[in-house]
Amino acid sequence: MGHREDLLEGAKRCLLQKGFARTTARDIVKESGTNLASIGYHYGSKGALLAQAYVSLVEGMGDAFEGGEAGLSATEPGSLERFQEVWSNIIGTMRQPGSLWHLSMEVVTMGDQLPEVRDHLARAQREAGRGLIPLLMGGREEDVSDETADTVGMLYVTLMTGLIAQWTFDPKTAPGAEQIAEGLRQVIAAATKR
Known part of the structure; x- marks a missing residue:
């Protein structure tokens, strides 16, 4: 998996553990083994990443x-x-x-x-x-x-x-x-x- 997929999987785990409001960008980075810049590069923002992670969980x-x-x-x-x-x-x-x-x-x-x-x-x-x-x-x-x-x-x-x-x-x-x-x-x- 590349950073994009790692971020998505990390964000899914964070959502299930902490929810939307309590999940920080640093939580996602720690969970995914990536870096802060990769969130903006691949998804534009933490909010967009979390929304995509939620849609993926529902799918x-x-x-x-x-x-x-x-x-x-x-x-x-x-x-x-x-x-x-x-x-x-x-x-x-x-x-x-x-x-x-x-x-x-x-x-x-x-x-x-x-x-x-x-x-x-x-x-x-x-x-x-x-x-x-x-x-x-x-x-x-x-x-x-x-x-x-x-x-x-x-x-x-x-x-x-x-x-x-x-x-x-x-x-x-x-x-x-x-x-x-x-x-x-x-x-x-x-x-x-x-």
Whole structure:
């Protein structure tokens, strides 16, 4: 690995250990075995590096969202059963000790103090939604239109952000996938009665 990759891996470890606000450039350099100048050279700033490290950590969750090695079952893409299965897998990642999702809440609550990180992650939301759509509805990520990413994808991102907040704030009463799927069933039933 070169300095760029070493920095990214070091920043990921720092984020998981210290979070955004407490991670210093010197922490990243120590963890990565690189030097301070390489942060600016490869990423432009510590904030940009931390944001990229967080995105990389989230992208690494894809297998867990799909159910790990077992993958998604034979549930029909776009069905309520698939919806419940995928959200059950996602919620499973929130239940894990040391879950990386607490970092999302840190950005939400400290966004004014971490503007570069917040701005980078805000731009990444469309792609996050685009990535969730094939998991829940089938198809390929590269075939998801911008309009679908901006509507259905953002609905999924909003649901995920709310779940992260619930599971961070009060995991004992946070909803499970069964509750969310049942809530969606009731919304659909009410909408189709008219």
